[in-house]
Amino acid sequence: MSPVSIRPPGAATLMHVAIFCPDVDESIRFYREALGFSRTYEWTKTYTGTGKTVYSGRGVYIELEGQTYLELFPGGVPGQDSSAGPVHHIGLAVSSVDESYERCLAAGAQPFGFDDWSGEPTTVTINGDPEMLVRVAFVRGPAGELVELYEQYSPVIATER
Numbered sequence: 022m023s024p025v026s027i028r029p030p031g032a033a034t035l036m037h038v039a040i041f042c043p044d045v046d047e048s049i050r051f052y053r054e055a056l057g058f059s060r061t062y063e064w065t066k067t068y069t070g071t072g073k074t075v076y077s078g079r080g081v082y083i084e085l086e087g088q089t090y091l092e093l094f095p096g097g098v099p100g101q102d103s104s105a106g107p108v109h110h111i112g113l114a115v116s117s118v119d120e121s122y123e124r125c126l127a128a129g130a131q132p133f134g135f136d137d138w139s140g141e142p143t144t145v146t147i148n149g150d151p152e153m154l155v156r157v158a159f160v161r162g163p164a165g166e167l168v169e170l171y172e173q174y175s176p177v178i179a180t181e182r
Contacts, residue, residue, distance in 0.1 A: 035089055037082065038111050041096035042164035047129075048093050049083055051163045055128035056113060056121060058083040058091065085113070110159070110167040118142045118156040118172040125168070130160035133167055144174070 042048040052058040062082040082090040091111070115121040119142045126132070134140035140159040147153040156172040 037090040037092040039092040039094065040111075040162075040164055040166050041094050043096070044163065045079060045081055045093050045095055047163045048091075049081060051125075051128050051130070052083055052091060055125045055130065056085070056115070058085055061090070110169050112169045112171050115170050115172055118158050118170045121170045122158040122160065125160045125162075125170070130162055130168070133159040133161045135159070142170075 040048065049058075049060055053060065060081065061084040064080045065078065079095055081093045083093065084090050113121075122142050132140045142156055142158040144154065144156045147155060154174040156174065158170045160168050160170070162168050
């Protein structure tokens with residue numbers, strides 16, 4: 022019997038973002054304490070149907086909700102500029118940017134800013150069509166990863182044109 026996908030056909034959804042971590046257990050602790058992730062699945066080997074090993078080593082999925090995960094692997098350099106790699110940041114929708122930001126800092130994250138903005142919670146308008154009003158903040162996680170905390174105030178802002 023052939024495997025059957027658990028996802029229906031159609032648009033893609035975010036399943037996971039992979040992070041190489043100097044300390045996987047520290048990253049698990051941070052994401053559980055600060056942002057409510059849960060540890061759900063751990064493995065030490067990935068192989069094909071013919072038995073060929075394609076990955077040998079520790080891997081951990083921690084779930085945010087609804088089958089959205091961070092995939093953590095050993096490796097990486099603490100504080101390394103994650104924008105230098107192919108993944109710029111992890112965007113996480115939260116119910117309160119301010120509360121989540123404080124929890125992140127209390128759990129060991131560092132603030133991260135751009136240009137003349139410190140990265141602390143701030144409200145911004147995204148000037149798409151239509152515009153959106155959101156509150157955002159950025160922090161560095163324990164593996165040096167850049168995390169955006171994102172709170173959407175309204176689906177759209179009514180604009181007069």
